[in-house]
Amino acid sequence: MNNLLKGINLYLVAMPGAGKTTVGRLLAKQLGYGFIDTDEVIVKAVGQPISQMFAEQGEAEFRLLESKVLAQICAIQKLVVATGGGIILRRENWSYLHHGLVVWLDAAVDILYSRLVEDTTRPLLQDPDPKAKLRSLLEQRQPLYAQADLRITITEGETPEEISTRVLEAIPSVLKKPDSLPNGC
Numbered sequence: 001m002n003n004l005l006k007g008i009n010l011y012l013v014a015m016p017g018a019g020k021t022t023v024g025r026l027l028a029k030q031l032g033y034g035f036i037d038t039d040e041v042i043v044k045a046v047g048q049p050i051s052q053m054f055a056e057q058g059e060a061e062f063r064l065l066e067s068k069v070l071a072q073i074c075a076i077q078k079l080v081v082a083t084g085g086g087i088i089l090r091r092e093n094w095s096y097l098h099h100g101l102v103v104w105l106d107a108a109v110d111i112l113y114s115r116l117v118e119d120t121t122r123p124l125l126q127d128p129d130p131k132a133k134l135r136s137l138l139e140q141r142q143p144l145y146a147q148a149d150l151r152i153t154i155t156e157g158e159t160p161e162e163i164s165t166r167v168l169e170a171i172p173s174v175l176k177k178p179d180s181l182p183n184g185c
């Protein structure tokens, strides 16, 4: 698989709670790739948790940083990149994402909600009705996630290992033709 991918990066996109970070780590191990989580890079660079960044600097500032981080990551090869759920929102981010293979982990709102109901680290879900918020975010973002090269529909009870294996099995069907493989940012 590593040979087939020819070093191109995998970018995982999805709603919060879909498992980008969890599945991304496993995929990297299975591929012999490095792993980067854009949220983790931002948190380390700024020295603040994302919730504090949203509260003190605002979402717009976070989105600028997110794009800068993505641009830098794009220059590295052989990576699985777990992105933040909103990375699909800025058009310029797609020019970076499409240098690699973009995988959408598509999980239903009920699955997302059950995983995040106790979670306080995701500022967009600190809402009186987090389930309705998830529903409206998904509705707004679905057409953007759908621009991914590969859509993996997550089923309830599926383990991260099973999802990772499914992603690996599906990749050959969507690999770009050799003459259209990217050669950098």
Ligand SMILES: Nc1ncnc2c1ncn2[C@@H]1O[C@H](COP(=O)(O)OP(=O)(O)O)[C@@H](O)[C@H]1O
Pocket: 014, 015, 016, 017, 018, 019, 020, 021, 022, 023, 082, 115, 116, 157, 158, 159, 160, 163
């Ligand atoms: N397949 C899965 N089955 C059950 N729980 C999962 C699965 N994938 C992720 N989780 C859990 O759901 C939560 C969100 O996962 P995470 O990887 O942080 O998602 P994301 O990065 O997409 O927001 C975490 O608590 C994680 O342990």
Ligand SMILES: O=C(O)C1=C[C@@H](OP(=O)(O)O)[C@@H](O)[C@H](O)C1
Pocket: 014, 015, 016, 017, 020, 021, 039, 050, 083, 084, 085, 086, 087, 121, 122, 123, 124
């Ligand atoms: O969906 C979003 O807009 C966000 C998702 C978060 O990442 P996860 O998708 O890993 O939760 C994080 O980037 C930030 O809180 C914004």
Ligand SMILES: [Mg+2]
Pocket: 020, 021, 037, 039, 082, 083, 084
């Ligand atoms: Mg994550």
